[in-house]
Amino acid sequence: MPVSWKSWASLLHISLLLCATGVVSEEVQLEPLNSTVLEGSEVRFNATVVGTWQIMTWTVQEFLVLTLSKTGDITPSSEQFSARFCSSDNSCVEFTIHNVTRSQSGSVTCTVQGNFGPKTAQLYVQESGAVSIVGGNMTVNQDQQVEFQCVTTAWFPVPTVSWTRNGAAVNSSLYNTTSVADGDSFNSTSILQFQAVSDTTVTCLATVPTLPNPQSSSVFLQVVPKPPDWTVLIAVVVSFGSAGLLAFLIIGIILCYKRRKEQKPNYQDDMRRVRSQSQLSGVNAASRKRGEDNTAYVPEDQTSVAPSDVIDRGFFQMPDIVNITHTGTGSSSTDNIGDESGFKKHRHVTIV
Known part of the structure; x- marks a missing residue:
């Protein structure tokens, strides 16, 4: 059946419209345009071809690594690269x-x-590189300040470092992390400080976005109860002892003062003592004035004495001498006077 020129014109118009809308245009759609993976893993890219094609090539950093045809012939440069069709029409x-x-x-x-x-x-x-806590397990006294150092090596990019204690995340304000470049990778050091209270498992974790699970290193912190602190007790004992000693000292001073005050004579006691001494002096003076009996005294008118009286009274014969002796400001004299009977009267005179 012959086709009129109007039909050809319509077909040409439709073809132009299809070309304008891109339905019959030839292009390649590549997904994903950006991919981040962990070293050692696999990465995949999908290419969808719109239109008729025969040969496809893949390059990595401008190196040809794989060639394939629509008929299914695949030629990789090494076993590290592979390709397959992901649609029934090989597009x-x-x-x-x-x-x-x-x-x-x-x-x-x-x-x-x-x-x-x-x-x-x-x-x-x-x-992802390595992570380790320097020093290993630790044993410390209770309430002691402890420090842990975590070192990560050969990471790219800079890893995110975190800590846990007994599985619970540690606040980032309690640790400090620094990183330095080492060739085409990075090394990091993180320091954690806290006060040891009880036994704790300390874990350091390092990760990058593509790492499914963080790399970790753990150590065990054993806390020993601290020995008793006698400082407070000693201070209390010393304080109470000092206070007690001071109190005893004050009491002793007060008692001594009272005793001295009681022993100190007052005016009435002095007058009473003077009166008593005066009375005693009067008695002694009277006794001195009365004197004692002189058994050897012989009256002047007596001319004879019995021998017994001489012996009893202590008479003795004295030579007929008179001795007078002056000493110092005073003088002393001894008079010996004889009478007819041959007896001598003996007198002592002291002149002051």
């Missing part, structure tokens, strides 16, 4: 990099021969 290709390394970070480009043009995605590879 979708999945490209995989196995065991990705840090050196492969950068551009990943898919190119389809023809008028499709290349499509490029960016690959970012992170690296």
Whole structure:
């Protein structure tokens, strides 16, 4: 059946509209355009081709790593790279990099021969290093200030470091973390300080966004009860002892003062003592004035004495001499006077 020129015109119009809307245009759609993975893992990119194609190539950092055809022929540069069709019409290709390394970070480009043009995605590879707590397990006294140091090495990018105590997260204000570059990786040091109260399991954790579970290192802190502090008791005993000693001293001073005050004579006591002494002096003076009997005294008119009286009275014969002796401001004299009977009277005179 012949087709009129009007039908051809309509078909041409429809074709132009389809081209204008891009339905029959040739292009490549690449997903994802940015991918961040952990070193050693796998990364996948999907390329969907709109239009008819025959050959597709993949490059990593401008190095050709894989070639495939629509018929299913796949030629990788190494076992690290692979590809497969992800649609029944072979319009979708999945490209995989196995065991990705840090050196492969950068551009990943898919190119389809023809008028499709290349499509490029960016690959970012992170690296997890080592983490350890310096010094290992610790044993300290209760209430002692303790310090733990956690060291991370060979991480990219800078890891996020955190701490836990008995599984509970530690407030970030209790520890300090610093990082320094070491070639193409980073090393970090984190210091945690707190007061030891009881036995504790201390854990240091380090991670990067692509790491499924943080790397960790744990140590055990054993807390020994601190010995009794006798300082307070000694201070109390010394205080009470000092107070008691001071009290005894004050009491002793008061008692001594009272005793001295009681022993100190007052005016009435002095007068009473003087009166008593005066009375005693009067009695002694009277006795002195009365004198004692002189058994050897012989009256002047007596001319003879019995021998017994001489013996009893203590008479004795004296030579007929008179001795007078002066000494100092006073003088002493001894008079011996004889009478007819041959007896001598003996007198002593003291002149002052």
